[in-house]
Every structure is written in C-alpha cells, then in structure tokens.
Amino acid sequence: MLKPLSRAGLAATAVVVMSAAPAMAADGKIDLADTAFMITATALVLLMTLPGLALFYCGMVRRKNVLATMAQSVAATAVASLLWFAVGYSLAFCGDGAVLGGLGHAFLAGIGVDSVSPFAKTIPEMLFMVYQMTFAVITCALVGGAVADRLKFSAFVLFCALWLLLVYVPSAHWVWGGGFLARLGLIDFAGGTVVHVNAGVAGLMAALIVGVRQGYGRENLAPSDLSLAVIGAGMLWVGWFGFNGGSALGVGSRAVFAIVATHLSACAGATVWSGLEWAKRGKPSVLGLISGAVAGLGAITPASGYVLPWHGALIGALAGAICYFASTALKTRIGYDDSLDVFGVHGVGGALGTLLAGVFATAAVSASAAGPGVAGLLEGNAAQLGAQAIGVVVTVVWCVVGTWIALRIVDAAVGLRVSPEQEREGLDVALHGEAMGL
Amino acid sequence: MKLITAIVKPYKLDDVRAALDRVGVRGMTVIEVRGYGRQKGHTEIYRGAEYEVSFTPKTRVEVVVADSLVDAALEAIRAAALTGKIGDGKIFVTSIESAIRIRTGETGEDAL
Numbered sequence: 001m002l003k004p005l006s007r008a009g010l011a012a013t014a015v016v017v018m019s020a021a022p023a024m025a026a027d028g029k030i031d032l033a034d035t036a037f038m039i040t041a042t043a044l045v046l047l048m049t050l051p052g053l054a055l056f057y058c059g060m061v062r063r064k065n066v067l068a069t070m071a072q073s074v075a076a077t078a079v080a081s082l083l084w085f086a087v088g089y090s091l092a093f094c095g096d097g098a099v100l101g102g103l104g105h106a107f108l109a110g111i112g113v114d115s116v117s118p119f120a121k122t123i124p125e126m127l128f129m130v131y132q133m134t135f136a137v138i139t140c141a142l143v144g145g146a147v148a149d150r151l152k153f154s155a156f157v158l159f160c161a162l163w164l165l166l167v168y169v170p171s172a173h174w175v176w177g178g179g180f181l182a183r184l185g186l187i188d189f190a191g192g193t194v195v196h197v198n199a200g201v202a203g204l205m206a207a208l209i210v211g212v213r214q215g216y217g218r219e220n221l222a223p224s225d226l227s228l229a230v231i232g233a234g235m236l237w238v239g240w241f242g243f244n245g246g247s248a249l250g251v252g253s254r255a256v257f258a259i260v261a262t263h264l265s266a267c268a269g270a271t272v273w274s275g276l277e278w279a280k281r282g283k284p285s286v287l288g289l290i291s292g293a294v295a296g297l298g299a300i301t302p303a304s305g306y307v308l309p310w311h312g313a314l315i316g317a318l319a320g321a322i323c324y325f326a327s328t329a330l331k332t333r334i335g336y337d338d339s340l341d342v343f344g345v346h347g348v349g350g351a352l353g354t355l356l357a358g359v360f361a362t363a364a365v366s367a368s369a370a371g372p373g374v375a376g377l378l379e380g381n382a383a384q385l386g387a388q389a390i391g392v393v394v395t396v397v398w399c400v401v402g403t404w405i406a407l408r409i410v411d412a413a414v415g416l417r418v419s420p421e422q423e424r425e426g427l428d429v430a431l432h433g434e435a436m437g438l
Numbered sequence: 439m440k441l442i443t444a445i446v447k448p449y450k451l452d453d454v455r456a457a458l459d460r461v462g463v464r465g466m467t468v469i470e471v472r473g474y475g476r477q478k479g480h481t482e483i484y485r486g487a488e489y490e491v492s493f494t495p496k497t498r499v500e501v502v503v504a505d506s507l508v509d510a511a512l513e514a515i516r517a518a519a520l521t522g523k524i525g526d527g528k529i530f531v532t533s534i535e536s537a538i539r540i541r542t543g544e545t546g547e548d549a550l
Contacts, residue, residue, distance in 0.1 A: 060484075220489045222482055281483055291485065328486035341485060 030114075031122040034250035038123050038131055044242025045134035049073055049141050052239055056232025056294075057145050060287075060340055063224040064426025065149045067434050072156050076141035079160045084133045088164060092172040093119060093132065098180040101173055119176065120249040131246060132172070139168055139195045145340030146203030147210045149221075150423055153431045154414045159406055163202060167402035171198055171395060185384065186391035187361060187374050189258065190247035192302025192354035193395040200347015201399040203338060209407050210417050212337035214424065226287055233290035237266055240297050244304040257365055258304040261312025262297060265304075268313045269296020272320030288324075295323035295345045299353035303360060306374055311360040318356070319349045351392050358388035439534040439547060440508050444499045445473060445527040446519040451497045457518035458501060461510040465550075467500045477525035496527060502534055504547045 054073035058066045080088075087106050095101030105111055108129065115125040140160040144151065171194045174181040181193075188194060213221060223229065244262040248255035273292025278284040296316030303315060327344030338344060361376030361384055375381040410416060417423075422430035429435055446454055451468065458466065472493035479492040503511050508531065515529055537549040 220491065221487065222489055222491075223484055283483070285483065287484055332486045 029122070030116065030124060031250065034122040035124060035127060037251045037255070038120075038127050038246055038249065041242035041246025042127065042131045042134055044239045045131070045138065045246065046077075048236050048239035048243060049077055049134070049138045052232050052235030053138060053141050054232065055228045056236060056290075057148065057229075057340055059225045059227065059229030059232060060223045061148050062221060062426070063436055064428055066224055066428065066436055068153065068427035068431055069144075069148055071153065071432060072144040073141045075153070075157050076144070076160050077137050079157055080137040080140045080164055081133055083161055083164050084129075084136050088136060088169050089129045089132060091165075092169045093117060093129075093177040095173075096178065097173070098183070099174070100170055100179075101177055119178075122250050128249070132176075135191060135195060135243075136164060136168055136172070139191075139199050140164055142195075142199035142342055142346060143202045143206060146207040146338045146342040148339040149213050149427065150210060150417050151206075152415060152418055153427075155410050155416045158410045158414060159206075162406040162409055163403060166406050167198055167202065167399050168194070170402075171398065174394070175391070181391050181394060184390060185374075185387040187306055187357055187366075187384070187388070188302040188354060188391065189305035189357070190244045190301045192299075192350040192357065193391050196298045196301060196346040196350025197354065197392060197395045198399050200343040200345075200350060201396055202403040203342030204336065204347060205400060205403040206407060206416075207336050207338045207343070209404075209411075212335075213339065214420060216337050223287070230286060230290055233294060237263075237293060237297065240266070240301075244301060248305055254305055254365065254368075257307075257309070260309045261304045261307055261315075262300050264309055264313040265296040265300035265316030265319070266293040267296070268316030269293050269299070269320035269323075272317045273324045274320075276321060276324050291327065291341065291345060292320040292324065295319040295349045298346045298349035299323075299356070301350065302354040303357035306357055306361040306366050306376070308360070308362050308365065311356075311362070315353055315356050315360070319352055322352055323349050351396075354392050355385065355388050358385035439502055439504060439537060439550065441532045441534050442501050442503060442508070442511055442515070442529060443532070444515045444519065444529045445471070445496050446499060446515075447521070447525060447527060448495055448497045450519045450521075451499070453518040454499055454515055457514035458511060461514045462507060463501050463503055463511050463514075465501070469498045469500075471496050471498045475525070475528070494525065502537060502550055504550060 050073060054070040057073070058069040061069050085108060087103060090103050090105040091101045093101060094105045111125050111129065117125040117128045120128040140163065143163070144156055173179040175186060175188050175194050176182065215221065240262050241259050245255045245259040248258055270289045270293040273295060274284040274288045277288040296319050299315050299319030300312050303311065323345050326348040327341040331338060331344060357376065359377045361374045363373035363375040363379060365373065367373030374384065376384045407416065418427065418430060444454065455466065473496050474492050474494055477494055479490060479494060482489045482491055501511060512529060520526055536545060538545050539549040
C-alpha cells in the first residue's frame with residue numbers, strides 16, 4: 001500500500017466530512033476525506049470475511065460441515081485481530097528492520113489520537129492499523145478452505161495464531177512495512193503476495209499434509225447450497241472495492257483507478273472461466289461464474305493501483321483461464337484435495353497478478369507529489385518484472401517453510417485432522433455440537 | 439381398507455390431488471423423495487469434480503381408502519400422473535389392518 005495521489009481540491013467522496021477545508025496530503029496533516037473513506041474501506045474489507053468468505057465457503061461444503069466452515073471465518077477474525085492488536089501490527093509496520101519491525105507499538109502502545117504512520121500520512125495511525133488488521137484476518141480465514149471438511153477446530157485456531165506470526169507478519173513487513181522486498185522495488189498494491197500467494201501456498205501445503213477427504217474421487221461431495229456461495233461471492237466482489245480501492249490509503253483518482261481495474265478484472269475473469277467451462281463441459285455453471293470472478297479479483301489485487309483499466313480486464317481474463325485450469329485439470333492430474341481451490345484461485349491468481357503488475361505498471365497511475373510513479377515492462381522498465389518475480393519466489397519459499405513449521409507444531413500440539421468417525425458424522429455435530437437440521 | 443402409495447413426478451402432485459378429490463378421497467400425506475427406476479439420473483460438475491447422480495426428485499403420495507374406493511382412486515391417480523414418458527412413477531397397494539381418528543376415536547372406515 002503506497003502513498004495516495006495528492007491533488008488540490010479533493011472531491012469529498014467520503015461518508016462524513018466534518019470540516020469544509022480539504023487538506024493537502026503532502027503536508028502530513030490528517031485529511032478528513034481520506035479518513036472517512038478509509039473507515040468505510042475497513043468496514044468493507046471486514047465484510048469480505050464476515051460474512052462474505054463465511055458464506056462463499058460454507059455454500060461449497062456439504063451440509064454437515066456448513067456451520068464448522070463458518071466458524072472458521074469467525075474464529076480467524078477473533079484470533080488474527082487480537083494477535084494483530086497485540087504484536088502483529090507493531091512487528092509488521094513499526095520498525096526499520098529489513099526482515100521485521102519491532103515491538104515498540106505492541107498493544108498499540110504509543111499510538112495516540114494524533115499519531116500517523118509513515119505509510120499512510122493523511123489518516124490516523126489507529127485507522128491504518130485496523131485497516132491492515134482486516135487484511136490479516138481474511139488471509140488467515142482463506143487458508144482453511146483448502147482443508148475444508150477435515151481440519152480440527154482447535155488445529156485451525158492454533159494454526160491461525162502461529163501462521164499469522166510466522167508467515168503473514170514478516171511478509172507484510174517485507175512488502176508493505178519497509179522491509180527488503182519493498183526496498184528491492186517490489187510493487188504489490190493490495191496483497192497479491194502478502195494475501196493471495198501466502199494463503200494459496202499455505203492452503204496447498206495444508207491440503208498435501210492433511211490429506212484428501214474420505215471418499216474423494218469416489219463419493220458425492222457436492223456443495224450443499226451454492227446460493228450461499230453466490231451471496232458470499234457478491235460480498236467479496238463489492239468488498240474488494242475497499243480491499244483494492246482502500247489500498248490507495250486515501251480518496252482520489254488512484255483509488256478510483258484501482259476500483260475500476262478491480263471490477264473489470266472480476267468481470268473478465270467470470271466471463272473467461274465461464275466461457276471455457278461452457279466450451280469444455282457444455283454448461284456454464286454458476287460456480288464457474290463466481291470462481292472466475294474471484295480469480296480475477298485476486299489477480300488484479302497487486303496491480304490494481306498501478307495499471308490502467310484495460311490492463312485490469314486483460315489480467316482478469318488471463319486469471320480466468322489460468323486459474324480455471326489450475327483448479328480443474330492441474331488439481332485432478334496431481335491428485336491433491338484443495339477442497340475450495342485456495343491454491344488454484346488465490347495462489348495461482350495472486351502470483352500471476354504480481355508478475356503481470358511488473359508488465360503493465362503505468363507510471364502515470366502511481367505518480368504523485370512524492371515521486372514519478374512506477375513503470376513496468378510495457379513502458380520500457382524490464383527490471384520491474386524481475387523485482388516482481390523475486391517477490392513471488394521469496395514469498396512462496398518462506399510461506400512453504402513457515403507453513404510447514406506451523407503445521408508441524410499444530411499437529412504435535414493438538415493434531416491436525418479429525419478422526420474418520422468425526423469426518424463421517426460431520427464437523428458441525430462432532431466439533432461444535434450443532435446441526436443445521438433436516 | 440387399503441394404503442395406496444403413489445410415486446409421481448413432483449409437478450403432477452396438484453393434478454393427482456384434484457383427481458383424488460373428485461372421486462371422494464379427502465385426505466392424503468405427501469413427502470418429497472428421491473428415486474430412480476428406468477429414468478436415468480444426471481451429471482453434476484463442480485469445478486474439477488464430476489458426480490453421477492442416480493436419483494431424481496419424486497413425490498410420494500399416500501392415501502388410505504375404503505375397499506370400495508380403491509379402483510376409482512387408482513384410476514384417478516394414474517390418469518392424473520400420466521405423461522407417457524419414462525419416469526411417470528408407480529403405484530402400490532397394501533392392506534391396512536386398522537385405522538383410528540385421533541380426535542374422536544372412530545375406527546375402521548369411519549376413521550377415513
């Protein structure tokens with residue numbers, strides 16, 4: 001998340017503007033329009049998890065696991081938020097280390113009503129912190145989808161805590177908190193690496209280590225209620241306006257460009273995935289439509305504040321195609337059970353988008369009073385693509401290592417997988433003592 | 439008394455109900471079921487996963503009638519539920535030993 005585009009005479013697009021005088025971003029005073037917008041963006045991103053992701057995921061699992069799947073989103077919110085408040089924010093965004101920040105602002109100590117983060121100079125630091133919190137939350141919640149229907153709740157809760165600290169926090173620091181990837185010139189507007197590659201790779205690791213669901217490939221594991229998944233996807237889509245738009249950290253054209261590129265990417269992704277499915281299988285499914293949209297949304301995430309709208313459409317189209325194959329042919333060929341295609345959609349999409357950001361970055365979009373903006377390959381800056389590739393590789397490597405460590409600890413502490421009997425009975429009853437009813 | 443169990447296509451329920459009403463059958467129990475006979479199931483595809491689903495939704499209608507009404511009821515059901523295509527369903531007849539109306543305690547055909 002980089003500096004917002006500063007303009008004289010900002011349009012008040014915020015929900016509440018309490019002062020009549022618009023402030024210039026460059027002089028570092030808190031801008032009320034930026035603040036109001038970012039509060040809204042924070043709410044939008046939290047909505048993506050609660051209940052967006054909860055619905056998106058629960059609709060795709062079998063009825064006996066619907067409540068357990070939703071519980072994971074709620075639990076991830078609670079655990080990740082509290083840990084972020086305690087140490088996560090400070091370690092990710094407060095400190096000069098190349099690898100990690102410091103504990104100077106643990107428990108938000110020292111962050112007062114007038115505090116401002118160097119990474120978001122026109123909004124209160126408390127707001128920057130809570131906005132970032134919603135990103136940490138959804139990243140943790142995403143991982144659970146890969147091992148749906150078979151992960152212990154205790155394992156998920158413990159995993160969220162460990163993985164947040166081992167993988168997400170360092171990654172956020174490297175990319176957004178002034179760490180070594182940022183210094184290398186990696187651009188990642190809203191989390192292609194930090195959120196999507198991390199969640200996807202962690203999901204794949206978990207799916208490989210935990211193993212396939214009972215009956216995978218033989219029994220009917222069909223979704224219980226895709227209408228819920230569509231509702232959830234809609235909340236994700238709209239919420240993404242806060243996820244990518246809000247990554248401008250203030251109102252202005254850059255937020256708008258990010259939102260437009262985001263929306264077009266979703267539309268193109270839905271169209272291409274659905275079109276391929278239509279051609280290949282004879283019928284375009286609603287699951288294909290929403291999966292393609294989410295693939296486009298994930299892919300555009302790192303590029304959204306750096307590219308033109310038509311780039312967004314193109315990136316979405318490519319994501320629709322590549323993620324479609326990753327979630328169908330690739331998964332079937334290799335044989336892993338990434339139940340909700342966290343790797344196929346978020347992992348592959350995020351990596352693709354991060355690389356394509358290096359291709360399509362258009363300097364005029366990210367230019368500001370602070371600097372001339374970032375150019376990509378098409379504008380003659382081939383080095384950017386190199387930085388993007390390094391960013392993806394580093395993220396993947398550390399995610400593999402950190403996730404493996406986290407999973408091993410969780411397995412030793414509480415065990416990862418439910419018993420076969422619990423899996424048969426269903427997680428709702430077995431783990432939570434609750435049932436959806438007939 | 440006989441229990442007539444009819445498995446019919448779901449959209450035919452209303453026609454069957456109306457036809458039975460015309461021949462004097464005034465009560466029934468209905469449940470949604472899945473089944474198959476000669477009618478094939480269908481294929482569902484969710485991303486990479488393909489599932490052959492053998493079962494098709496049907497509606498099971500149960501009526502208990504006096505012996506004198508059985509033939510009329512069977513003919514009414516069959517005429518109403520018939521489309522001529524595979525999957526129209528089946529009707530079974532079993533004997534009922536006794537029947538009781540809960541509110542009044544009447545038994546036998548008076549309970550129907």
